[in-house]
Amino acid sequence: MLAPLDDLLRDAHVVALPLRNRFRGVDVREVLLVEGPNGWTEFSPFLEYGAAEASAWLRATIDFGWGAGLAPLRERVRVNATLPAVSAGEVPAILRRYPGCRTVKVKVAEPGQTLADDVARVGAAREFVGAEGRVRIDANTNWSVDETLRALDELAPFDLEYVEQPVPSVAELGDLRRRIAESGLGVRVAADESVRKADDPLAVARAGAADLLVIKAQPLGGVARGLDIVRRTGLPAVVSSAIDSSVGLSMGAFLAASIPELPHDCGLGTAAMLTADVTREPLLPTDGAVDVRRVEVDVDLLRRHAAPEERRTWWFERARAAYAHLEEGSAPASA
Ligand SMILES: O=C(O)CCC(=O)C1=CC=C[C@@H](O)[C@@H]1C(=O)O
Numbered sequence: 261m262l263a264p265l266d267d268l269l270r271d272a273h274v275v276a277l278p279l280r281n282r283f284r285g286v287d288v289r290e291v292l293l294v295e296g297p298n299g300w301t302e303f304s305p306f307l308e309y310g311a312a313e314a315s316a317w318l319r320a321t322i323d324f325g326w327g328a329g330l331a332p333l334r335e336r337v338r339v340n341a342t343l344p345a346v347s348a349g350e351v352p353a354i355l356r357r358y359p360g361c362r363t364v365k366v367k368v369a370e371p372g373q374t375l376a377d378d379v380a381r382v383g384a385a386r387e388f389v390g391a392e393g394r395v396r397i398d399a400n401t402n403w404s405v406d407e408t409l410r411a412l413d414e415l416a417p418f419d420l421e422y423v424e425q426p427v428p429s430v431a432e433l434g435d436l437r438r439r440i441a442e443s444g445l446g447v448r449v450a451a452d453e454s455v456r457k458a459d460d461p462l463a464v465a466r467a468g469a470a471d472l473l474v475i476k477a478q479p480l481g482g483v484a485r486g487l488d489i490v491r492r493t494g495l496p497a498v499v500s501s502a503i504d505s506s507v508g509l510s511m512g513a514f515l516a517a518s519i520p521e522l523p524h525d526c527g528l529g530t531a532a533m534l535t536a537d538v539t540r541e542p543l544l545p546t547d548g549a550v551d552v553r554r555v556e557v558d559v560d561l562l563r564r565h566a567a568p569e570e571r572r573t574w575w576f577e578r579a580r581a582a583y584a585h586l587e588e589g590s591a592p593a594s595a
């Protein structure tokens with residue numbers, strides 16, 4: 261049962277949170293926040309997403325604010341550091357914002373950069389975490405299978421934990437996985453966009469095209485739906501953020517806490533990427549982990565970081581269009 265839209269939007273706030281470093285082309289993260297009976301919840305699909313895709317995010321928003329919720333299996337979730345496509349020299353200062361984290365996820369294949377830039381950045385990350393640390397890379401579908409194999413060969417000295425969605429399609433992921441096995445490169449393949457942007461989030465697992473899944477709470481329709489995908493695929497899962505405020509990160513933390521086994525650290529440390537947040541107690545990584553807790557939004561911070569009125573109007577219209585999809589029941593299967 262959907263909460264009435266007016267209930268949803270009546271006291272909603274839209275804030276603009278600047279990032280410390282550009283990430284996925286974003287310098288300022290706009291999010292809509294609203295308080296439901298369960299506590300604060302977030303609606304923050306990336307700006308370029310249409311109403312159909314955004315409807316899965318809105319389903320998550322409603323569920324986290326008004327839904328039944330799941331009892332967490334743990335109070336803390338180990339998280340990785342997230343490294344944007346910065347120069348090797350900037351790496352230590354950024355990674356020091358993730359105290360106690362033993363895993364680093366490195367953005368690679370940034371448009372306009374070279375493989376040499378990626379090798380230098382990954383090398384700096386491996387140096388920072390040491391031999392016991394874990395290093396993973398995320399190319400966000402920007403490579404071909406051949407480019408991925410070449411990159412993995414160049415990056416072999418850094419002993420990668422896994423490569424996240426280097427190529428666009430399920431078929432290419434499957435082809436890459438087979439060729440990695442043949443080559444003896446020994447790098448696992450994680451699916452991300454092939455889960456959260458697919459009409460059928462289970463297809464990549466059914467195709468045997470990934471060793472593990474990146475699971476994001478808002479894009480997949482919330483905690484219960486995210487857990488259902490993990491259960492139905494039987495694959496190891498890494499719960500990762502959508503560069504949300506601490507409110508959306510809290511949703512991700514509850515999802516991570518609902519999954520019985522977490523063999524890889526989760527991508528939920530991204531409050532450290534924000535120069536501002538909406539709570540006096542942001543969900544920042546400490547001792548390599550984040551709390552599984554709801555966050556108390558601070559009214560003064562909402563006011564200080566409020567987006568301009570025209571942006572609030574844009575977000576309200578966006579929520580209405582996404583809600584219309586939910587009401588028509590035409591939300592994508594993954595929602
Ligand atoms: O997984 C992490 O370490 C942080 C989250 C993260 O990397 C992402 C969040 C949202 C969209 C993408 O830019 C990116 C990803 O592809 O996983």
Ligand SMILES: [Mg+2]
Nearest residue numbers: 398424425452
């Ligand atoms: Mg990814």
